[in-house]
Amino acid sequence: MTLRTLGCGEVKPAHYGTTQTFAGWVQTIRAKGTMAFLVLRDRTGLVQFVIKKEGNGPLFDQLTPLSPESVVSITGLVQATEKAKAGFEVIPSAAKVLNVAATPLPFALWDDKIETGIDTRLDNRYLDLRGNRSAAIFRIRHKVVESGSTWLRANGFQEIHTSNISGASSEGGTDVYKFDYFGRKAFLAQSPQLYKQMMMAAGMDRVFEVGWYFRAEKHNTVRHLNESTAFDLELSFIESEEDVMKAIEGLLSHIWKAVATDCAAEVATLKADVPVPTKGFRRVPYEEALTIINHELDTATDLPAELKMPHLKFGDDIGSSAEKVLWRAMKREGHDFYFITKWPLAPKPFYVMPEDGTQDSRLCRGFDLDYRGVELISGGQRIHDPVLLEAGIKRWGLDPKDFKDYLDAFRYGMPPHGGCGIGIERILMMMLGLPNIREAILFPRDVTRLTP
């Protein structure tokens, strides 16, 4: 017996009068004495079966006692009817129980009144993913990765896969995971940064990687993970970081548009609002951002207490609260996406190009892209001169010897280049307004969660 001839959500009027076999999970069984309604679900949707006991006793007795989420294959006649809200229903003639689900379920999957905590959901992720909300998030995630990769390939970016295991420690700025590698010290890569730069020396010109970031920080927030994924890109022969920002505009506009058009149902399920950018992303130089933030702090009358803070001055970081203050001003201007450019050099990673080409530079060619008040991307033009790069490594108190392989790549012809890293979970979280970034990755790793 074929287990399936049609998806549960794929019934069209053309199928009325035909016999079809559906396979999926039992969503509900509504027994009404000697007749029962069974709703079956697969990833395409739902289908309702009507089973009358009269003349159909064995089938009735086989299906009616099934526990919710059991897996069955049911064959029946698809019939138009006004009695069912869908306009049709299926009269079963045969069924095969493929697997009976244990009871009770670890949580109430289909009851909108009961909002299960994120922890219970993650502990039972395979079940959680059957729900509309999580299923929608991961269909959109698929679309984000697919459309992003498509755009990058179409724009000359070659896909690469670099190593996540490294004998060299850190780019700085974060803690890394250390482990034993056949008796030697090794580290999990905090990002593909150094490797994708080496690919610029390799002459690949434009590369991207859908890669993993490992960060050993004990942060405890709804927007950080210890293991996350990202689009990482790097481009050669750029004139300035502006070329990188242009690529980001193209990429994100394409992704937002793809999701808005191809995942409209999923976006609606999540009650999200995915605004397709219609204009260029605003560029806000760091010093202008300070002015805007300080002005907002002075003039806003409806500033929430948690956003009240002292004025920012040159050199201060724009923290997560200040980012939200800036967003208030950007929102009024109609910008969901905006770059913060020309940061002070001092706090930026050693590979960021100083504005004036020396390590004493006041500003640098790094930028962040914020979306609705949260950092989505950081990037910039990189240093391509080995002497300047080595000075940058020293500026961070790191030892150039630890970066020998990386530095060597700059000695034999490194083109001017730049790039960025774009957190995929951040994209999803921000695009869909998810309250917790853990919802955007199948098996989140945070300070306390190591399983499943």
Add this chain to the structure above:
RNA sequence: GCCCCGGUAGUGUAGCGGCCUAUCAUGGGACCCUGUCACGGUUCCGACCUGGGUUCAAAUCCCAGCCGGGGCGCCA
């Protein structure tokens, strides 16, 4: 690294010194129901994180532990 907060049936909750052999919903068992689509009805089942302490009396107050959530910093 710093700072808040919380742990009550499988799940989500109410109760915050005695009215608690703990509320409601969902769930599970039994029974009833031939048009449900958040099906309905009757009935039963199932929980106060652990250990100390205060008190005539602790789910409730205090202390410790364990577990968890969140904010800041850092960042994606």
